[in-house]
Amino acid sequence: MSGQNNEQMLEMYIFETEQNIEQLETLVLSSEKELGFAEDALHELFRLMHTIKGSSGMMSYQSLASVAHHLEDLFYYLREQQPQNVDYTILSDLVLEGIDLMKVELQKIKNGEEADSDTAPLIKSIEDYLQLLKQQNGAESETAVALAQPDSAGGFCARADAVTYKAVVHFAADCAMENVRAYALVHSLQAEANVLQLFPADLDDDDSAEIIRTKGLTVYLQSELEAEQIEEIFWQTPFLNKLELTVVDSLQSEEAAWDAAQLPKQQQNNHTAASNSVISVSVNKLDKLMDLVGEMVIAESMVIQNPDLNGLELENFEKAARQLHKITSELQDLVMSIRMVPLATTFHKMHRLVRDMSRQLQKDVQLQLIGEHTEVDKNIIEHIADPIMHLIRNAIDHGLETAEEREALGKPAAGTITLEAKNTGSDVLILIKDDGRGLNKDKILERAREHGLLTKMTAEMTEKEIFELIFLPGFSTKDNVTEFSGRGVGMDVVAKNLEMVGGAVSVSSVAGQGTVFTLKIPLTLAIMDSMNVKVGASCYTIPIISIKECLRLQQHTLLNDTEGYEMLMVRGECYPIFRLHQYFNVKNAVTDLEKGVLVMVEHDKKSFLLFVDELLGQQEVVVKALPAYIKERYQSKGISGCTLLGDGSISLILDVGGFVQ
Amino acid sequence: MAKVLVVDDAAFMRMAIKNMLENHGFEIVGEAENGAVAVQKYAECRPDLVTMDITMPEMNGLDALKAIMKINPEAVVVMVSAMGQEAMVREAIMSGAKSFIIKPFKEDHVIETLKKVLP
């Protein structure tokens, strides 16, 4: 087996096990809500545990395999015995604990570390719980369910010309499940012979495996076949190691025969397979695919706009080129759509958070999910799970009142958190709503004043401006989590996280009725509408979303402030000028402000002007990340990524927000 | 070259079996993630051999085995089992499974078993 296969297997193992664990968690949480495990859920839980156990065993991840194994046992018991006295909270806690441990182990594996957590305490509690269940529900029901078993006593008459043989067989030392192997052997013998007696007699008893392992299996059989032919049948059995076949005179009247024709009734299966099959692909491959498609779009324009074609009348070529263009753009759309994944997984993770928090804080909380099928680019999803979690945690901790307070206010005792997603075309909105006490304006102002965050007279501030104070860095610190009863625990982190993916957060609130946080995130990071500008011989790319307008110097007044910074007066407002050629140290660029173009950009309600040589035009570009090596070393924030131009050269994408700082 | 249909709900397991068998000159003609798909694929591609997981969603391995034996009583099906599933393996053998392999596998065990059961 090659190394690449190993890597692929590991990748697949991690991917699938993660999915399985996620599914487990969802099932446990929804079952807990219904105060019991439905039969279907038990089957599914058992199956998922079984799969994790099997895969982990193959990969030799013992900690995962053994936790899954013990939980599998637990669900086996629950499924088969359907005991009545079950405390589902304890059960859920136990399973969730197992899930958490498996998550930890999987994370270690992902990081290339040893998955070596101590599973003993958890396994002990699972075993204890299973023991308890068995005691509470009567131990006698413990025996395994009886399956269709072969009849060992059948009316068989020995034929006169048949010979009776005695065979003693041994299996290979480490083949496992010897009794089942013996069972299979006996089954295949029946086709040609009459099996009279066995030792050990009861192959259904799993203890018989040990007997066969040490003493071998003894079979008395009767057949018209020659010894050699009989031996041949025996040797067809996998892992048969040793066979002694002897002819015996006769066997006493004990005739054992199998009812071979006892095929269980076949179920009529009208089940047509779900043909809409799905495969899993690693994100790396998708990224690569998108890169290639981007390359192809560029290559296409290099061919179609090739200077060698200038001035030629090429009707057929044009036709073929149009066709090519159509296909490439369809391909690009398709690749983009593949990268889109529903928010459901992220949303469902919140169930666990809500459950744990409502327990911890003794608040009854319901989580309502709306629009979980809304799709967002895979890369963006990774960045919004934490902000959502943070906001929900805050809503439960600070937003919702206690049950007593709620009842006193005439609200339902259980608080409701609504997590909603909707698509607005170019953006996705995610709303986190609670029906709690709402933001307290006075407290926010008081706190902002304490921390010197107020820049305006409070009387002049709108409600919205007051609420938005909570997103300022420094508004809250960790030590006031408990004493501060409003909101604002690390809200600046939320805002920052969203900014990283080009999103924004806003808040609205009505006292006594609740608060809504709205996260606005772009559909995708991968393609962006942008303006290419020229500075010297270089090209830079500015996101259209940041551009307000483009100006020439002539119509406006140039000012220099006391420190020599250039400013431009536009419609009565003063805007600082930022020369790109200076920042990027570009030679041969236009330095005379009158000869170039000023691009007014805005970020965070602050506007300024970027000075460039000329505008090259508006274009949709495929955004590529800077190499990690560069990112680690490039400390300031003027560049967010890069893109490839039609001629194969690289253009840096400017991050206007970075220039503000 | 024997044609094999690999049935398992875990893509990881399918990959493991596939890698193993391909190293030994088997040809994987199909994969199925549950019993229902397995039966359909069996009817379509008529493999020489089926490796059949037991615990699967939709239709489990036992039911799929039975359905396949109905399509072709000579079908060679090897169950993919785990310790603890003895009773189900016995039922599978009664229903026509030719042999079984035990997870986690050893490559040589799997290959020996499959070579033995092929006609």
Place this chain on the structure above:
Amino acid sequence: MTEMAAQEYWVAEEEEDTQKGKYLTFSIGKEIYGIEIKYVTEIIGVQPITEVPELPDYIRGIINLRGQIVPVMDVRLRFKKEFKEYNDRTCVIVIQFENIAMGLIVDSVEEVLSIPDADIVSLPEIKQNTNRYIKSVGKVDEEIKLLLDCSKLLTEEEMESLAEI
């Protein structure tokens, strides 16, 4: 059984052996340097480089390698030697070290050599700028090849800035 299964199942990768002891040599000025061949992914001529501001001078910028954006390092500048205009002998050796892809700009590429371990002498720690990136010295037909330490070449700059203070 599980452990055994795993051992038998995963067969060790053998590919690395065929690359062992092989070095790609290149020149900078009069010196010949060697780099382990297993890190080298390809050798290309000098490409148009897009400069990225505010980086150390030896990081010349980024290039487009068939859609992959790769940073390029001028090894001359990294070794604190004088900058030399690029010409048609100048090469970019693209290496992949752990997760970092990097283009190394060198005066010219020489050859691929096998240097047995017996002919390699490790260097004592010398506090001199260029030698910090050299792991050992290989002898081939009485000629000296300075063998580079990729990890230090790519990652060691914190030390440098400290040393400059």
